[in-house]
Amino acid sequence: MDDPPPPERSNSSLSAHSVRSASSSVSQQGGTIREKRNWLIHLLYCRQDFFDCLILIEEQLAECRGLCEYAIYIKAMIKRANGELAESLQLFQSATILNPHNVANLKQVGRSLYLLGKHRAAIGIYEEAKAYAEEDWEISHNMGLCYLYLKNYDKAEDCFVKANVIQRHDATYVQLGKLYTLQDKYHESIDVYLEALDYSPENPELLTTVGLLYLRLSENFKAFDYLGNSLTHDPKNPKTILAAGSIIQDHSDMDVALTKYRIAAVQTPNSAQLWNNIGMCFFGKHFHIAAISCLKRALYLAPFEWIIAYNLGLVYLNTGQYASAGPGWSQSSS
Numbered sequence: 001m002d003d004p005p006p007p008e009r010s011n012s013s014l015s016a017h018s019v020r021s022a023s024s025s026v027s028q029q030g031g032t033i034r035e036k037r038n039w040l041i042h043l044l045y046c047r048q049d050f051f052d053c054l055i056l057i058e059e060q061l062a063e064c065r066g067l068c069e070y071a072i073y074i075k076a077m078i079k080r081a082n083g084e085l086a087e088s089l090q091l092f093q094s095a096t097i098l099n100p101h102n103v104a105n106l107k108q109v110g111r112s113l114y115l116l117g118k119h120r121a122a123i124g125i126y127e128e129a130k131a132y133a134e135e136d137w138e139i140s141h142n143m144g145l146c147y148l149y150l151k152n153y154d155k156a157e158d159c160f161v162k163a164n165v166i167q168r169h170d171a172t173y174v175q176l177g178k179l180y181t182l183q184d185k186y187h188e189s190i191d192v193y194l195e196a197l198d199y200s201p202e203n204p205e206l207l208t209t210v211g212l213l214y215l216r217l218s219e220n221f222k223a224f225d226y227l228g229n230s231l232t233h234d235p236k237n238p239k240t241i242l243a244a245g246s247i248i249q250d251h252s253d254m255d256v257a258l259t260k261y262r263i264a265a266v267q268t269p270n271s272a273q274l275w276n277n278i279g280m281c282f283f284g285k286h287f288h289i290a291a292i293s294c295l296k297r298a299l300y301l302a303p304f305e306w307i308i309a310y311n312l313g314l315v316y317l318n319t320g321q322y323a324s325a326g327p328g329w330s331q332s333s334s
Contacts, residue, residue, distance in 0.1 A: 272302030
């Protein structure tokens with residue numbers, strides 16, 4: 001095509017400028033179409049009005065031909081909340097294609113892979129996300145979770161420590177303590193939880209966990225101190241009540257222990273450990289029929305727990321029912 005004649009250059013320049021302006025206007029208009037309902041999508045999602053939110057998302061995606069990143073992202077979050085993990089992963093991947101440098105999309109892809117049990121693939125995605133956000137606490141924490149499930153404890157520890165260096169979170173301290181507990185490093189685990197308590201002194205989960213670790217180390221006085229402190233902040237936590245009640249029970253204060261267990265029974269009526277402890281409280285008070293009833297319920301809830309079968313046999317033995325005691329002890333030793 002020949003060049004335009006010189007007199008018309010200024011006109012062609014104006015024409016090109018007009019085309020660029022029009023193109024820019026269309027582009028801005030397209031961006032407005034893609035984003036005009038984001039605020040309402042966000043509002044419905046925060047209200048957990050997922051049905052109406054999905055309807056609005058589908059309308060938005062139809063208008064912009066599936067190119068609205070935020071609508072896809074929220075749809076993926078709803079799918080995950082409803083347990084549709086595979087569909088959620090595909091949607092997060094679609095959002096990543098639209099905006100490959102968005103760290104939030106990459107983190108959600110990694111999270112979906114983690115929930116699907118694809119831990120190595122999740123680590124690969126998190127490594128990619130680190131290229132865009134090196135100092136992101138969530139990336140290091142989630143990588144630590146993946147390594148923890150792969151039983152690569154050294155790398156998991158490095159990730160959790162790095163996550164806490166970036167930004168301290170109770171969740172990271174809990175996972176780091178769990179990591180040490182899995183390796184039977186109870187003192188290191190306690191040190192981690194105590195450090196966490198310096199920043200969250202009223203966290204009942206941390207207080208209970210420290211108490212249980214001290215209980216495992218047979219340091220009952222320290223254990224009871226932390227468990228009692230936990231109960232002041234969360235008086236109905238069944239795990240804490242069960243642990244504190246067992247210490248009280250070991251000191252033969254059956255009535256106080258039963259009072260504690262009564263509260264826990266409302267929260268966890270199907271806990272085999274709870275009914276086992278209640279049964280042994282009644283046994284300590286020489287209420288043998290009540291003890292047998294509670295232990296039978298515990299054995300029904302957890303038929304392979306040897307300690308329950310052993311305790312039931314012990315109660316039968318003390319009531320002179322030797323024929324019934326034998327099968328219980330046989331079951332506990334098998």
